[in-house]
Amino acid sequence: MSSQFISIENLKFLLHKVHKIDDLFQYPYFSEYNNEAIDMVVDSALDFSNKELFPYLVEMDQQGVSFKDGKVSVHPQVYKVLNKLGEAGFLNASLSFEEGGIQLPYMAHYAASLVYTAANNGGIGYTGLTAGAAHLITSFGNEELKKTYAEKMYQGIWQGTMAMTEPEAGSSLSDITTKAIPTETSGYKISGQKIFISGGDYDDAENIVHLTLARVEGSPRGTKGISLFVVPKLRVEEDGSL
CATH class of the missing domain: 1.10.540.10 (Acyl-CoA dehydrogenase/oxidase, N-terminal domain)
Incomplete structure (x- = not known):
């Protein structure tokens, strides 16, 4: 061939x-x-x-x-x-x-x-x-x-991505400032800004799932305090609908 x-x-x-x-x-x-x-x-x-x-x-x-x-x-x-x-x-x-x-x-x-x-x-x-x-x-x-x-x-x-880079931190992951605040429903509220997300958005995909690096409040400084969160563009209901 x-x-x-x-x-x-x-x-x-x-x-x-x-x-x-x-x-x-x-x-x-x-x-x-x-x-x-x-x-x-x-x-x-x-x-x-x-x-x-x-x-x-x-x-x-x-x-x-x-x-x-x-x-x-x-x-x-x-x-x-x-x-x-x-x-x-x-x-x-x-x-x-x-x-x-x-x-x-x-x-x-x-x-x-x-x-x-x-x-x-x-x-x-x-x-x-x-x-x-x-x-x-x-x-x-x-x-x-x-x-x-x-x-x-x-x-x-569904499309998948990795959301890592931030405006003030660049490629230095130990300096990211995006926060993850625990909620009463076992989830987290994510607060921060990410840039340069490859495949981050386009209209053909039914949904886009961002794996987002963030720091839970109270976590240690540096990379040891970073966690990874699933952050979909569109929330998924219990029946699987968007």
Whole structure:
């Protein structure tokens, strides 16, 4: 399968001959995989990229982002890519079967991501942001957070971000001033300002889930006093509606 943006032959050589991905198949967690299955993952990534990413590379670069009437707009293919990869199960592919994934080796997952990125870095970036944010919730959140937010993010329905940078702190996270004040309902009120949030807003996404760094009142100075909070653009009701 030919490509203008990546050598699949070289990628497979690296996976099989250099990094020896087949060594993983001896472990029970990856026992259902073999070299042919890994090649199918890479080939599928290339097929998707040839149809959904690379053809839009120049157009997306030329169109850019717009802000009009209080709304941020990006190329419509951005959300289509997120949605289609979510439907295909790619965003949570490395999770366990119990968590809804297919236990795909990270090496293969990142190989597929490399194909997507080579085809159209701007087009796949929003998907990577969402998968990363959802993985944080899966790794450290409680069951309520996982069910309420991570599922929709893995499905490519909701966008995910990381809200870290602040005007006065820049990249120095130990100096952030955003506050988290406990409420009587076990939640928190977040007060502060964040800037430079990649994928922070656009009109196609049904909801945007910001993983926000803030400091609970009374916490120690520096990075040890920082906590991570799930802050959705639109609040989620008990029945799942927005």
